[in-house]
Amino acid sequence: MWTTIAIVLIILGLLLVNAIGVLMVAFQLPGTWLILIATGTAAWLRWDDVGGWGHLGWWVIGILFFLAILGEIIEFVAGALGAGKAGASKRAMVGAVFGGVAGAILGTIFLWFIPIIGTLIGAAVGAGVGSFLGDLWAGREIKNALEGGKGAAIGRFWGALGKIIVAGIMWLVVLIGVLI
Numbered sequence: 001m002w003t004t005i006a007i008v009l010i011i012l013g014l015l016l017v018n019a020i021g022v023l024m025v026a027f028q029l030p031g032t033w034l035i036l037i038a039t040g041t042a043a044w045l046r047w048d049d050v051g052g053w054g055h056l057g058w059w060v061i062g063i064l065f066f067l068a069i070l071g072e073i074i075e076f077v078a079g080a081l082g083a084g085k086a087g088a089s090k091r092a093m094v095g096a097v098f099g100g101v102a103g104a105i106l107g108t109i110f111l112w113f114i115p116i117i118g119t120l121i122g123a124a125v126g127a128g129v130g131s132f133l134g135d136l137w138a139g140r141e142i143k144n145a146l147e148g149g150k151g152a153a154i155g156r157f158w159g160a161l162g163k164i165i166v167a168g169i170m171w172l173v174v175l176i177g178v179l180i
Contacts, residue, residue: 010045014038014039014174017038018038018174020034021167021171022035022168022170025163025164025167026116027119028101028105028108028160032068032071032072032166032167033068035064035167035171035174039064039174042056043061060177064173064174067170071162071166074162074163075163076097076100077159078158079096079123079152079155079156083127083148084151085151086147086150087147087148087151088131089138091137092130092138093134095132095134095137096128096155096156099130100123100127100130100152101126103156104119104123105122106122106126107125119160125153127155127156128153131148132145132149
């Protein structure tokens with residue numbers, strides 16, 4: 001009986017930690033990696049109980065690893081792709097990546113009164129400003145730089161939202177993994 005209670009508590013704790021990981025992603029923090037590490041640790045604790053209830057196998061860890069990488073790609077590349085699609089220069093695409101990270105940090109700090117949304121707004125605005133400045137540095141006209149900045153901001157917003165969705169999928173994979 002105590003073993004069952006311990007397993008249930010470990011699983012509930014894991015799901016809670018992973019939910020915090022999803023929330024971290026919304027704040028532009030590395031929550032997908034928290035989900036992977038927490039789940040890997042729980043799997044390691046129960047590794048000898050193959051086929052036992054609440055067992056997390058290689059397939060769960062492999063899927064989580066793939067999703068964590070995918071989330072990073074989606075988040076960091078989306079702003080650059082948005083800028084590139086709008087015709088921005090390579091400097092603008094690099095500026096979109098760095099500006100998005102800086103903007104997420106500043107959005108979290110200065111827009112603290114609108115949690116999660118403030119971070120997303122900061123990331124999008126930062127990507128747009130970074131792209132705009134990169135285009136100006138590359139010698140492009142202001143009108144074209146603004147178009148690239150707009151594309152970067154939109155791309156970064158959708159990239160951040162995409163990573164939040166990936167983190168939610170990771171949480172569901174763990175839930176399914178412990179129930180099967």
